[in-house]
Amino acid sequence: MNDVIIIGKGPAGISAALYTIRANLKTLIIGLNDSTLHKADMIENYYGFPQPISGRQLLENGEKQALRLGGKILNEEVIGIEKEDVFVVKTVKGSYRALSVLIAAGQKTADVKIKNLNKFEGKGISYCTTCDGFFYRGRKVGVLGYKDFALHEAIELIPFTNNITIFTNGRSPEFSADSSELAGKFELNEKPISAFEGGDFLERVVFQDGSVYPLDGVFIAYGSASTINFALKMGILTKNRAIAVNENQETNIEGLFAAGDCTGVFKQISVAVGQGAIAGRRMIEYVRSKK
Numbered sequence: 001m002n003d004v005i006i007i008g009k010g011p012a013g014i015s016a017a018l019y020t021i022r023a024n025l026k027t028l029i030i031g032l033n034d035s036t037l038h039k040a041d042m043i044e045n046y047y048g049f050p051q052p053i054s055g056r057q058l059l060e061n062g063e064k065q066a067l068r069l070g071g072k073i074l075n076e077e078v079i080g081i082e083k084e085d086v087f088v089v090k091t092v093k094g095s096y097r098a099l100s101v102l103i104a105a106g107q108k109t110a111d112v113k114i115k116n117l118n119k120f121e122g123k124g125i126s127y128c129t130t131c132d133g134f135f136y137r138g139r140k141v142g143v144l145g146y147k148d149f150a151l152h153e154a155i156e157l158i159p160f161t162n163n164i165t166i167f168t169n170g171r172s173p174e175f176s177a178d179s180s181e182l183a184g185k186f187e188l189n190e191k192p193i194s195a196f197e198g199g200d201f202l203e204r205v206v207f208q209d210g211s212v213y214p215l216d217g218v219f220i221a222y223g224s225a226s227t228i229n230f231a232l233k234m235g236i237l238t239k240n241r242a243i244a245v246n247e248n249q250e251t252n253i254e255g256l257f258a259a260g261d262c263t264g265v266f267k268q269i270s271v272a273v274g275q276g277a278i279a280g281r282r283m284i285e286y287v288r289s290k291k
């Protein structure tokens, strides 16, 4: 078992890891190669670089630093966090246990714009199968998404209904080899969607070719699982669609921390690194108190 699992290998996650690894805690970092920093060509406002450095280079340096000190990094998509006696972090490939977890997953949100999506939120459109699946017992539902996260959300719905369609909204499915077997369990609809329609509640999906698909609910799982998905599923308190933390980077769930862009702060590397350091220090105290 790990002492600490850190979700995210951007500045916040790696910064926290540098502290927990050097405190001799068994630290597992799980992340993808899609930090927002990848988009930054030239960084000139981060301490210690006389010449500009690219975001990509800074991220590479951070990973190398954590690995050199003895951290372990997995390139996997996290699809959920659960709390049993300890935390269980689920990825597309497996489950990993830890005494403490840091969410440092940035604030990337699913980039999907479909007419009336906002209008039907909470009225047929949901972002959380764990929270709302029960309301759709025996009903006809869809999952909007094209990656492993969508497949896993569809699996979560199976106990409630066997009438589940995955809508990719015109995108080719990007299911990993590990998950492609699961895809056969569901109807797949790849047509581009133009709107959600209904009365007080969602009643149908309308496609760009004019055809319609009647249903009772749609669960949004577009792209990779995001910070807000983790929060909704675990009952983590949020504020303005970011994770609410105290001055020690603690969430409302004991042993669960958050740092960086996902906490809704000033979105800068220096802030993410600073919050990561505070979280790392507090996680060390927490883990030691549990041993």
Ligand SMILES: Cc1cc2nc3c(=O)[nH]c(=O)nc-3n(C[C@H](O)[C@H](O)[C@H](O)COP(=O)(O)OP(=O)(O)OC[C@H]3O[C@@H](n4cnc5c(N)ncnc54)[C@H](O)[C@@H]3O)c2cc1C
Binding pocket: 007, 008, 009, 010, 011, 012, 013, 030, 031, 032, 033, 034, 035, 036, 037, 038, 039, 040, 041, 042, 043, 044, 045, 046, 076, 077, 078, 079, 104, 105, 106, 107, 224, 225, 226, 227, 259, 260, 261, 262, 266, 267, 268, 269, 270, 272
């Ligand atoms: C174009 C651009 C230019 C910028 N320029 C600057 C600048 O010049 N100076 C500056 O200070 N800041 C800049 N920023 C802001 C800076 O990039 C962010 O503030 C910083 O990267 C936040 O760090 P973070 O660790 O919180 O999140 P991120 O760096 O976004 O890292 C998030 C991590 O979480 C992982 N993750 C997310 N979801 C999952 C999942 N489901 N499973 C597994 N892993 C997951 C990601 O793969 C990634 O590793 C810029 C941002 C952009 C977009």
